[in-house]
Amino acid sequence: MSRNGNRIGSLDGLRGLAAGIVLIHHASLIAEPWLDPAGWAVLTQSPLKLLIAGSEAVMVFFVLSGLVVALPALRPGFSWARYFPARLFRLYVPVIAALGAAALLVKVVPRDASTMPDESWMQDAQATSVSAGDVLSQMTLLRADYPIDNVLWSLRWELFFSLLLPLYVWVALRVRRFAVPVGVLTVVLMFAGRASGNSALAYLPVFLLGTLIAVRYPDLRGLAAGPRARRALPWLAAVAGTMLIASWLARPLTAGTIAADVLWALAGAGAALLVILAVIWPRAERALGTRPMQWLGRISFSLYLVHAPILATLCYLLGAERWWLACLIGVPLSLVAAAVFHALVERQSQVLARRAGAIGEALAERASVRRIGAARKVALARAQ
Template sequence: MKVKTKPSERLAALDGLRGLAALIVLAHHAMYTNPAFPGTPGAGNVQTGSPMWWISYTPLKLATAGWESVIVFFVLSGLVVSLPVVRKRGFDWVAYFPRRVVRLMVPVMGAVVVAAAFVIAIPQRSVQPAGTWLSDSSTPNFSWEYIVKAWDLLGGDGQIDNPLWSLRWELVFSLALPVVAIAAIAVRKWWMAGLAGAVVLTWLGVRTDSGALSYLPAFFVGAVLAVRLDAVRLFADRMNARRFRHPLWFLIALGGSMLMIAPWLLGQGAGDAGELVAVLKGLAPLGAAAIVVAAIGWKPLHLLFESRPLQFAGAISFSLYLVHVPILIFSSYLFAGQPWFVPLLFAVPVAILVAVGFTWLVEKRSHGWSRSVGAWASARYTAWFGREEIDADARPARDRAETGSAAGGRVSEGARADAERERVSADR
């Protein structure tokens, strides 16, 4: 009899999606070195029909959608980190917390040291106007305090390594995982209401400039996908049984992508439509979720994300995300006076090479260290608190045994007394 096997929990296509998102963030920051590149919807003043306009206000924006790619990262983290929690009974929380903190903080601390080296290597005195990304991200008066502040994800300052702002929310989510997982499980049957709530909270966060509300709901959306993963796979099976499955999947993937960059599609007039932009940004986690579902269920997209180039990008994605900005800024000063794209010809390949080395030297070792720390914490907890639990369980039995022995002694003494009386009576 053929045994039906459970699908692997390892979703390799999502590694490729993460790799693509990291490359898009790299392209986003590379374009930022051009002061004419619009940083937010409606910002700047680019001529309609110019190359910069096409890159910013048409579907081509997908190639440089940096903020939107970070939302994809958050949804993926919510899914991947929550999945073992909602799938395994007796999840080892004692091992999880130190393991997760080491897994995040060791690469962060290493990346800060790399960033400091690139900052020190060349003076960072921007010739661009104040307020441009390059000027704001440069560190002209570096001191060792910047390293300490960058290591402090929860309350510090990532001036020397811009992407660290998003790692703050990764760490907050990781610490709040029990709450997020319970909330996702609670809305298992009412998942549409849960997603609607995430949209409302994201909108409120964007509208009020609240970082927690702007970004944490994206992790929750990923956690809902983890809880509903079997339903997602069942939906994919039903879709794939349809005759027009490819057009339908294409519409889901395209719809999710367009939803994520919707504020940009408003054109340069988006600056005058602040309320509408906030609403559309609130829908970004849903757009990311649609892309994730398409990556899981649509075979052509699935195969694309499992291709060697994107799997390679996925393998170095975390390291590339952490190290690329200091290299871009360093290259901008190294080739100062050249056309803005010339430094990128040097910076992009160097960033990829450094990411490869960083992955091998730091990130992979952080995996082993995090597992060791988690196993040690779990063993210590069992050694200390497990003994107390065993002693507590054994104490009533011991008490019963002692009571029984005492009672038994009293019975034996009574029996001997009765026997003695009977012997005395017989003698009489």
Template sequence: MSSTDSGTQTKSSGRLASLDGLRGLAALVVVMHHTMLMDADFPGTPGAVDVQTGTPLWWMSYTPLKLATAGWESVIVFFVLSGLVVTLPVVKRAGFDWIAYYPRRVMRLMIPVMGAVLVAAAFVVAIPQRSTQPSGTWLTDSSTPNFTWEYVIKAWDLVGGNGHIDNPLWSLRWEILFSLALPVFVILAISLRKWWAAGLAAAVVLTWLGVRGGSGALSYFPAFFVGAVLAVRLDAVRVFAGHVNRFAVRHLIWLGITAGASMLLIAPWLFGPGSSTELTPGLRALAPLAAAGLVVAGIGWKPFGGLLASRPFAFAGRISFSLYLVHVPILIFSAYLFAGQPMFVAALVGIPLAILVAVGFTWLVEARSHQWARAVGAWASARYATAFRAPEPATSGEVRTGDQDDAGSTGRREAATVAQRSRAS
């Protein structure tokens, strides 16, 4: 997940400001997800056993309350949002500058990632991480008892490295690969503009194949594609929202869409701990469509969009990328700092500390990465234009008469006048 280059533009225009709040909400859910994973008995934790029906952990995992800790599902929301906001400038802006885009996008992602890895390393070395939980639990597997500087280098390598010291970096690999392959996603989304339903159906099938077969590319790339389709069809989404908002029962319709998308997002959990191994991949394959439903509701339903654009969610949206990057090492640090205490003690310290660090990280690193990325993108575009600028017509050896110069000047003035009229029309 990332706070994209176009996110600031869409927010400043007010047209998609609610989606920043949706990103912030998803980031908070991921924080809660990793907080609960520190409990070795929490369902979904590696090695956890089935919990007894009716216990607090059961209610938090197999009812709609799961929305508060749906970490994997929230990452799918991030991917759909990235597909939308990264694709949108390409399809809405004539003459999109691809030369500026690539260095800008890579720097926009990599500078915060490199900074977050250093933050993670600082928290890893701050306290010994020797887990007392059994081998195979999330806390044990995510701890780094024997830290060396090689962990930093491996974490910086998003494509082929190992982000062990900062767990959320696994998703940044797919963000960077999607960003590099953006032209392919744009072309596919535009080609399927009229057949968007078939494109979404194909995304579901590919996601199912990916989840069923353990393929990361097929599990996650379709979510970015769904976001790209939303970008291409954004005007149609607004037209659909306008139609719905003409009904007297529009709020009930939107409530049904929002609630239905939310339940579809966590559908595998609602079937309980004994759900079929064949059913779970099929339901997970629908997660990108569920995320798209929440995006549509955020755009079209004013009360929901207004809630997402409110100050608390807007604040969460501003720090969402930084919070996503830094929170896991801080939570693990808190777990070891309060080893032997109930888990909620570590949570009460770790969550506020993660938010505080994320605020500082947003100001110190992420905001500057925006500035540096724009500067590098502009520099690359200018260098490319200079290197491949068409040569001026040779004038050596030519003898121009006054009439020829006047004719040339007149022709240029006429051409300029025609161009101005053309732009005006």
């Protein structure tokens, strides 16, 4: 397995692949109003959907976070005092920078939603004006909607998971022997959240799937050791991909029914299986460990944050009819912008996160020493 320090190379590659799919997904949403409905149905209700499965790729992000954020917490010597400030800096610094850049684009390039196709992603999900209050409220990651940079809806759940990590780890450790049935229960909770319109219940359980993988991670490597198991892995990959987009494949039959919500929840299980395959299947490890995948993985967070405002701005700048040119320019431009953003912002956020973590740990140790000193004084006073 390719590693860089404590990083798992194949998971970096999977993260990069997921970020690339989200990018293509949003480009496809710009194109959708201009495509033949029959052609769009073929694209979205066939295995081709895997190429533009943006919402499902976010599920993969959530499972990955549940795994890679929880793994260090399972190691001896892990410091929660270091974790919390470091994690918050790691999330908020890039988010604030990306949101500021997106707001600037809205200010610089005039936007009139009426010039975009009705009920399209461009008309419904993009801000046409900004104010300081808008920017500040969206920077908190506590809102339900994020029209300035609409990918931030998922960072809201990343934030909640990060703050609740001790609970996730506690639960996962206590049910680790029953990881499979608990995983099934997690998918049931996702279904309940989807059916009831409760977004927290629909998305927060996905992170638990990753945390369950984390507590069983040492066992997973042995699953693919035998030749029989290795022969089954390609079939498992096909099952995982099918589960990921099952709600789309069955849409002609299940649209508007409760079965659609059931199949939507299966995407979480499909995402979890893909993450497992990334660490136990040598063929997947090799593919995800290639230089392009590793490069995408390195800039994946930056790419996720910057691409939507770039695509939207180009579409408004060039005009709705030139959607194809906006996509043709926007996809490579997003990759370049992500590399620059990674170098200028994300790397600095990592440095700041390490410093914040060190300060948090030092303050916690100082407080602990004071508590011990105070307890000794009380004990001495009682003894006298």
